[in-house]
Amino acid sequence: MPENATPHPPVAADPARQGDQIETLAREAEELRKKLDQERQKLNDIPIQQAAERLEPMGNLGIKQRRILKGHAGKVLCMDWSLDKRHIVSSSQDGKVIVWDGFTTNKEHALTMPTTWVMACAYSPSSQMIACGGLDNKCSVVPLSFEEDIIQKKRSVATHTSYMSCCTFLRSDNLLLTGSGDSTCAIWDVESGQMIQNFHGHTGDVFSLDIPKCDTGNTFISAGADKHSLVWDIRSGQCVQSFEGHEADINSVRFHPNGDAFATGSDDATCRLFDLRADRQVCVYEKESILFPVNGVDFSLSGRILFAGYGDYRVGVWDSLKCVRHSVLYGHENRISCLRTSPDGTAICSASWDCTIRIWA
Amino acid sequence: MNRPRNVPPAVVGTAYNDYLQPEVPTEMERVQAAVDQLRVESKLKREKVSTVSKDLIKFCEEHKKEDVMLNGALNEQNNPYQDKKNCTIV
Numbered sequence: 516m517p518e519n520a521t522p523h524p525p526v527a528a529d530p531a532r533q534g535d536q537i538e539t540l541a542r543e544a545e546e547l548r549k550k551l552d553q554e555r556q557k558l559n560d561i562p563i564q565q566a567a568e569r570l571e572p573m574g575n576l577g578i579k580q581r582r583i584l585k586g587h588a589g590k591v592l593c594m595d596w597s598l599d600k601r602h603i604v605s606s607s608q609d610g611k612v613i614v615w616d617g618f619t620t621n622k623e624h625a626l627t628m629p630t631t632w633v634m635a636c637a638y639s640p641s642s643q644m645i646a647c648g649g650l651d652n653k654c655s656v657v658p659l660s661f662e663e664d665i666i667q668k669k670r671s672v673a674t675h676t677s678y679m680s681c682c683t684f685l686r687s688d689n690l691l692l693t694g695s696g697d698s699t700c701a702i703w704d705v706e707s708g709q710m711i712q713n714f715h716g717h718t719g720d721v722f723s724l725d726i727p728k729c730d731t732g733n734t735f736i737s738a739g740a741d742k743h744s745l746v747w748d749i750r751s752g753q754c755v756q757s758f759e760g761h762e763a764d765i766n767s768v769r770f771h772p773n774g775d776a777f778a779t780g781s782d783d784a785t786c787r788l789f790d791l792r793a794d795r796q797v798c799v800y801e802k803e804s805i806l807f808p809v810n811g812v813d814f815s816l817s818g819r820i821l822f823a824g825y826g827d828y829r830v831g832v833w834d835s836l837k838c839v840r841h842s843v844l845y846g847h848e849n850r851i852s853c854l855r856t857s858p859d860g861t862a863i864c865s866a867s868w869d870c871t872i873r874i875w876a
Numbered sequence: 877m878n879r880p881r882n883v884p885p886a887v888v889g890t891a892y893n894d895y896l897q898p899e900v901p902t903e904m905e906r907v908q909a910a911v912d913q914l915r916v917e918s919k920l921k922r923e924k925v926s927t928v929s930k931d932l933i934k935f936c937e938e939h940k941k942e943d944v945m946l947n948g949a950l951n952e953q954n955n956p957y958q959d960k961k962n963c964t965i966v
Contacts, residue, residue: 533904540907547914558924566929570937577948581957600956618956716913754913756920773935775928790932792923797932817939818932819946836933861944862957876945876957 555795563788563798567836573819576832580846581862582874584615586622589631591866592649593853595683597638600859604645605872606633612647614659617864617874624659626666635681639688644705646672646691648679654693656705673703673710680722680739685749692735694721700737702749714747716754723767727774736777738765744779744789758789760796767811767854771835772818778835780809786823788835798838805831811853816860824851824865830875846873 589609596603602623603615610631614624626647634649639656648654654673657665673679677696685692690711691703700714700721719740726735734755738744742765746756763782770777776790776797786800786809800821807826814821814835821833828851830844849868856863862876901909940946944955 537904537907540904540911544907544911544914547911547918551914551918554918554922558922560924561926561929563925563929563932566926567933570933573946575948576945578945753916756917757913771932771935772939773932776932790923790925790928793925793928794917794920794922795925797925797928815943815945817936817943817946819936819940819943836936856945859944860942861955863945874957876955 555793558793559795563836564838567838570836572837573834573841576820576842578832578842578844578863578875580844580873581876582617582620583846584613584617584620584872584874585870586613586615586625587611587870587872589870590849590868591852591870591872592632592634593636593681594855594864594866594872595637596855596857596864597642598640598858599642600857600861602638602642603864603872604636604638604647605866606636606647606649607870608632612636612645612657614645615872617862624665626657626669628655632678635679635693637683637691639684640686641688644688646682646684648673648682648693650678652676652678652695654679654682654691654703656691670708672705672708673701675699675701677720680720681724683724683726685726685735692724692726694724694737694739696720698739698741700724700735700747712749712752714745714752714754716745716747716757717741717743719764722765725768725770725777727770728772729774732774736768736770738768738779740764742781744768744777746791756791756794758794758796760787760789760799761785763808766809769813771814772816776818778812778814778821780812780823782808784808784825786812786821786831786833788821798835800831800833800835800838800840802840807850810851811855811865813854813856813863815856822854822856822863824854824867826850828867828869830854830863830865844875846875847871 587607589607594605606612610628612626630651632650636647653671655671657669673693675695681694689705694700698717702712722739724737733749742761744758761781765781767780788798811824821835823831828847832842847867853866866872
């Protein structure tokens with residue numbers, strides 16, 4: 516901002532009067548907050564596990580490690596599935612981005628980014644492009660082709676004022692949704708690099724965001740260091756709902772396939788289920804023996820299973836309705852950083868600080 | 877979260893930073909924004925937890941047949957990630 520610009524209207528002449536106004540507003544905020552809590556509490560009638568009591572328990576799932584993708588020399592920080600259910604993009608702390616064929620475990624592309632800590636990567640809906648970024652504060656896109664050195668075609672689309680922590684394409688190859696350590700989210704036009712909408716409301720770093728699987732609405736969710744999950748109206752840029760409950764950073768947020776609920780994973784070692792229509796937390800997935808952060812969560816195709824990747828190297832398999840842990844998947848040799856179900860729900864993929872990516876089915 | 881302990885200053889993009897730096901809101905603006913937000917949220921229509929639970933259960937039940945991970949071993953042949961079978965039944 517130039518020094519001679521006046522960003523705000525002149526401050527009211529009487530500072531005492533302004534102090535009164537602030538106090539009145541603060542009191543109103545306090546009352547509204549109390550009323551909201553009461554409203555939400557009133558609707559908390561029967562817990563979901565009680566409603567699910569008569570359901571058959573989940574049987575033997577037979578989920579095993581089926582593939583291991585080796586090639587990163589640093590901690591893998593993020594991964595994303597292609598909609599072809601076969602290709603995977605991953606990014607690591609040493610600045611590498613790799614595109615894999617999940618069936619054959621072959622590397623199809625490997626890029627070296629100019630900065631380390633590539634914290635986010637995403638596959639475009641057409642599978643012809645990837646987006647990635649992190650500590651460079653940017654989100655760059657790279658078209659995938661076998662004809663030339665694709666790094667030459669890398670183009671930066673988004674720029675934040677702090678690291679870019681998460682990104683996803685929105686409906687088409689031409690819109691990118693990003694979240695950042697600058698506590699904002701934004702939508703960008705891939706072609707022009709113009710910011711189309713930004714989202715202010717978080718009071719801490721944004722770590723994760725998600726859009727509903729059947730994206731007919733105009734909302735997305737984001738969560739992060741302020742322990743809150745926020746629901747946004749894409750068109751207006753307005754925060755429409757805010758969810759609390761977690762006692763530490765939220766690292767991961769994923770919509771339930773029904774589009775009305777979402778799960779979160781947090782440094783407080785719990786996963787939680789929230790529902791947009793109930794406007795509150797519905798369930799906590801926790802165990803006394805689990806003390807490590809949850810870094811990635813995702814649902815199975817029907818929403819019955821909630822998978823959670825933990826800092827204790829394990830994948831927890833939860834019954835999302837009965838709210839009990841069904842089983843544990845062992846394999847990784849360091850903390851899990853990211854976990855995602857494949858687009859057709861046939862497999863899950865986990866990325867880890869052990870430099871590997873594993874596919875489980 | 878996957879973030880380094882001490883985030884070093886951006887190597888690139890600093891030229892944009894001054895330009896993009898959001899204005900720091902005044903105390904007044906901050907409180908006003910909080911009240912506006914709460915007013916929006918207090919107008920929301922809400923459902924009971926029992927209602928949304930019933931809908932969640934219904935959704936899971938309706939889609940359980942398509943859920944390959946849930947059907948596990950029954951669905952091996954539909955899963956492209958299954959291990960190749962080396963043994964045959966005699």
